[in-house]
Amino acid sequence: MGSATDLKKGAVVKYNGENCVVIETQHIKPGKGGAFFQTKMRNIRTGKVVENRFRSEETVEFVRVDRRSYQYLYKDGNDLMFMDVNTFEQIGIPDTSLGEEICFLKENEIAQLAFEGEIVLSVDVPLHVNLRVIQTEPGFRGDTATNVTKPATLETGAEIGVPLFINEGDLIRVDTREASYIERVKE
Template identity: 50%
Template sequence: MATTSDLKTGNIIRYNDDLCEVIEYQHINPGNWRAFVRLRLKSLKTGRVVEDRVRAGSEIDLVRVDRRAMQLSYRDGDDFVFMDPETFEQIMVTKAMMGDKARFLRENDSAFVVMEGENLLSVDLPTFVVLKVAETMNAIRGDTATNVTKAATLETGGIITVPSFVNQGDSLKIDTRTGDYIERVK
């Protein structure tokens, strides 16, 4: 059994009968009191972030997960079918499990599928993706002097906020964690 000294950011642990990813941890030793570890955990099932404190040196249940690179083969209604490019094994992922990340995913794009044994835990996209703007409004003359933004529809159907100088057909680098525009790509 692992202890709190074995924790690292990104580890998956079993906490209150739920699988959680360690977002942040901090070992605190407050003078002559007992040391403790402050944890920020993200539930893989609900996506909720929980903060808690545990005694330093206490046992934790580290979960061994398999993280595989897979490709999105096609969409089957609201579901997504991912395929392992080496073994050609296919996995069906529901729209609910994909969540908001689905708006940045095209067919044949790569993603990381996180599994515990045969149980699918989550699907992680690359940190940055490059997508084309399918539709956006034209900028109004004079609006470029200030930080004016507008909505843009991507080739995947997702909608993000972009600066006013972005035009239809431009390729954009997007942060998939936050959904923010990063830069225009040539």
């Protein structure tokens, strides 16, 4: 058991009898009334996203998790195959039970898997990854308006907005939490 003030992204809590991963949390202090935490959580079993408000003084049941490093190998149908970096044991995880940030994971990348016993609760990808742009429209000389972005498809199939000066073949750093462009990477 813990307090609602301990809620943060990636925490696993028991909510309505189900294990849920906190996707997003925001502390809100309205002008009238008590402060509360607005949270978005993904049900681990069903994959559905639910929203809930926890009062600051409310108690929350946290699930004890064990985090281990696994290497992402490949996609097999609807399963993503991972290998334990210590024991070389392979496991398959249904892609429906994983979050949005999984689309930024390249083959052979290391990710943190959260376990409760032998059940995989979540997959935490690195906060920043370097990916190659495989398709985007060319930027034109003179397009100098600030904060203008264009859509780009990355090597993993993910789509994000990038600045106009980014071209096909460029290597960029991506923030996996926000699904946003950070910078161009020099090779």
